[in-house]
Amino acid sequence: MKNELDKLTGPMHEETKRVQQKAMEQYYGHKYGRRKFRWGYPVVIVLLLCFVAMIYPLQKPEETASNLYIEPLDEQYFLIAAYTEQYNQGQFKKLADVIENNLYFTIERSALLTYAKHKNIKIDHELIEKNIEQSLSYIENNSLAKHKHEKMLQILNLSNDAYNDFLIKTATVNTIVESFIEEQDLKGPKGKHIAQFHQEARQFYYKHAAKEIEKFERDQRTRVIEKTPLVEVPTPETFRFAEKDHKALNLGLNDEQQYEFINPHITFDYIWGTYGPLIYEAAPFKEYPFHFEPLFYMDYKRNIEQLALQSKWRDEALEVLEILEIFERSYKDDYPFLQ
């Protein structure tokens, strides 16, 4: 296995050389740089102070709370990010988890835009447009990508324009970070500077938009329907799938005394493990047989229903359909198409 993974990475000699060289440059800079410029620092500081004192009167007035630009938190961006994450991944996700994850990124997006404006960082619109054009032309020329794209827009009831706008907004943030690195002419590992830029931006934004953030988080979290935690109950022997080793599928009873899975996210792991050949047979795209993703859920289900009509697959298909019925109930508050 180690050899197989080695084949996957290739030798990576070039990358190794580059990283070693940069690491050693940094190391020597760190080790000897300080001594070399030790006596230069006080002089530089004094000169800088003089310079600041000279140009201070010429500067525009300092930003105050009243004229500081604060990028609003974009609800539409948040919703598209959350729902596309929920539908595009290879597994089902609870709305609560998706909301938390995308609250983080939506706040960070506004933070970066606010901080970039504060720091006068330019946005390269041409580059953004070029990226989006390339992406869209790829979708047009790739049948699977086009199919997934259209299916997603249809399920989420999104227009092409709305989704393009979302892509532009995402690309904009990335461009800002790149421009920041470029404009500041920063040396050393990019990752360190990016992390620092993010941290400064978040701190700045939280300082100036704390109330807006709190309200936004509160409003978005109300989308999640609070449910009483499930208490585990034994699996009734009358269930078809109870004949298999089904211990992973812990069942609980909801407020309406219906069965739901306590850990529904592992349902597909269980199904793959127990009914792999059936799932492969039912896969709408044989290239991605184990991407049991929400976009294709109904296609899988329809194919499994068809397989249940064939004697070869009947028993297993009926067991899977029984599991899927409970699975759908477990996610009905998270995915409207399951209601």
Added chain:
Amino acid sequence: MDFERLVHTYTNYLLKLSFLYVKDRQAAEDIVQDVWLKVMLSKNEITNEKSYLVQITVNQCKDYLKSWRYKKVRVIDVLGFERGTSQQDELIILEEKSAVGKAVWQLPFKYREIIILYYYDTQTVRDIAFTLKLAEGTVKTRLIKARKLLKEQLNESDWEVLNSEE
């Protein structure tokens, strides 16, 4: 700590480990550079250098996978219109690399991670639990599950070769 020796001994290994984690060569380079920066600035005494470096690398990889930079790649990736390095890497796997490697890369992250640390970094279940801050039982369960998923994705001969390594 002999920084120069560490850099020359482990850079290639950490690059490969990062690449297996993040599937992006450029990102792997950035990650390992950050690892060396952390090591350089660290004042900690290192007792087990390899385990220490692997742990920092794994944490850096996870930070990257949570970052905007990765999120942007994913937005593009999930629709299947990946570009640049990621796309090239994927193409290399699909066209040239082994079926086993391809199957590992198609595993969900939590299983892929365990396979990488167990087989590539040859860590024990206990070490993996320590590195990932998980219970040993969880690591064992994920390892079993990961192998099961691999078995389903591989044909019989590939699986037999893999299984005979046990």
